[in-house]
Amino acid sequence: MSTHPDVEKFMTMGPVLPVMVIPSLDQALPLADALIAGGIRALEITLRTDCALDAIRLISKERPEAVVGAGTVLTPKDAEKAEKAGAKFLVSPGLTKTLAHQDVLPLLPGVATSSEVMKALEWGFTHLKFFPAVPAGGVPYLKSIGGPLPQVKFCPTGGIDAKNAADFLALDNVLCVGGSWVAPAKAMNDGNWAEITRLAAEAVATFGKK
């Protein structure tokens, strides 16, 4: 499936797509609530933990105001499981032929080089995650890619935080940024949900809408 029109909707819902790693199911609703209270509604739950699918199921059911997506989607099987759990979109760190052809849910696939962008375009993807954003070259790199490939819109992710997000968001080819900095493991482990609401609200207030 090529880029679904809904992908741009999810990307422009907020300037920040939180990358959520949820180790324990009892953290799922408090974390979602903390982010929602801070003004973030599009939530990416990575399929990196055992309870990730259950967390997607729980948040989708109990918090209909949130738009829940699955992250770290690697295979079409992952896509099917995420859809069954209630996810509305998929995010992957890279792109393979089989993943490019899944048609279960709208996909935001990851790329890191111009050849990968060109291959994604051949498969019909115009909206991509730039991953890992900072280690791969950061703002100047993504700006350069926008020279020959201006038709592609990105969600840079990987190494982004409150300090460098604005520099990425200032680029013409960036619609939103992704990151775990608004849902840090330490605050989650401490049950410090107020801190997560503060970080989310700070991101929304600082970066506003693109």
Ligand SMILES: O=C(O)C(=O)C[C@H](O)[C@H](O)COP(=O)(O)O
């Ligand atoms: O899980 C995935 O699908 C990924 O592609 C990786 C995440 O997007 C990054 O790990 C987030 O990076 P940080 O904000 O630097 O923690």
